[in-house]
Amino acid sequence: MTITITAFERSPDGGKGLARDTRVRWALEEAGLPYEVRLVSFKAMKEPAHLALHPFGKIPTYEEGDLAIFETGAIVFHIAEHHAGLLPKDATARARAITWMFAALNTVEPPILEFANAKLLEGDKPWAQERVPLVADRVRLPLRQLSARLGDAEWLDGAFSAGDLLMVSVLLRLRMSGILDEFPSLAAYVARGEARPAYKRAFAAQLAVNARTLP
Numbered sequence: 001m002t003i004t005i006t007a008f009e010r011s012p013d014g015g016k017g018l019a020r021d022t023r024v025r026w027a028l029e030e031a032g033l034p035y036e037v038r039l040v041s042f043k044a045m046k047e048p049a050h051l052a053l054h055p056f057g058k059i060p061t062y063e064e065g066d067l068a069i070f071e072t073g074a075i076v077f078h079i080a081e082h083h084a085g086l087l088p089k090d091a092t093a094r095a096r097a098i099t100w101m102f103a104a105l106n107t108v109e110p111p112i113l114e115f116a117n118a119k120l121l122e123g124d125k126p127w128a129q130e131r132v133p134l135v136a137d138r139v140r141l142p143l144r145q146l147s148a149r150l151g152d153a154e155w156l157d158g159a160f161s162a163g164d165l166l167m168v169s170v171l172l173r174l175r176m177s178g179i180l181d182e183f184p185s186l187a188a189y190v191a192r193g194e195a196r197p198a199y200k201r202a203f204a205a206q207l208a209v210n211a212r213t214l215p
């Protein structure tokens with residue numbers, strides 16, 4: 001059955017891999033699954049056809065036969081559940097890997113998004129100078145804790161898993177800010193994720209979309 005995902009027709013980051021279709025592409029590449037991509041404009045994302053797939057008018061979405069889902073956590077979990085390579089077979093190790101998926105999206109990502117919004121969307125507000133450092137510290141706390149847990153390990157819990165895929169994807173959003181480099185073990189962890197052939201293929205595929213000239 002053909003897998004079709006949606007992605008930005010033109011990503012605001014110009015192809016740095018921060019748009020969330022990259023996570024889904026990465027999971028598909030890790031699982032060795034071919035997929036098609038339907039590109040959508042910002043306008044089309046808010047129109048009924050796309051809203052039927054994604055009630056919040058965002059990308060990515062995932063379609064496979066009768067199945068249509070959204071939310072990167074759910075999509076990566078679906079891929080990991082049905083294909084080898086992203087979740088351990090052992091039930092307890094699997095539960096721990098799933099825990100890291102939730103930790104990435106529920107604990108680590110929210111302050112990172114808050115920080116990005118404080119800088120990008122509210123950076124010109126009179127209170128931004130006071131707020132941005134506060135929000136940056138809210139990013140640092142879970143990073144310090146994550147770094148302590150990772151220690152010298154290659155991945156968060158044994159072999160690379162969907163938990164690492166989502167954690168690396170979330171942390172990548174911080175690179176431009178310099179905060180990631182304050183935590184050398186996390187910066188090295190992210191670099192290990194980026195070095196995976198499947199990540200490289202996913203990154204190149206989304207970059208190719210963003211590098212092309214629109215008519």
Ligand SMILES: N[C@@H](CCC(=O)N[C@@H](CS)C(=O)NCC(=O)O)C(=O)O
Nearest residue numbers: 018019020057058059060071072073
């Ligand atoms: N929690 C959602 C977030 C989806 C999301 O925010 N997507 C962004 C692209 S990375 C988007 O579509 N933004 C356009 C908009 O909100 O209009 C997920 O993980 O899938």
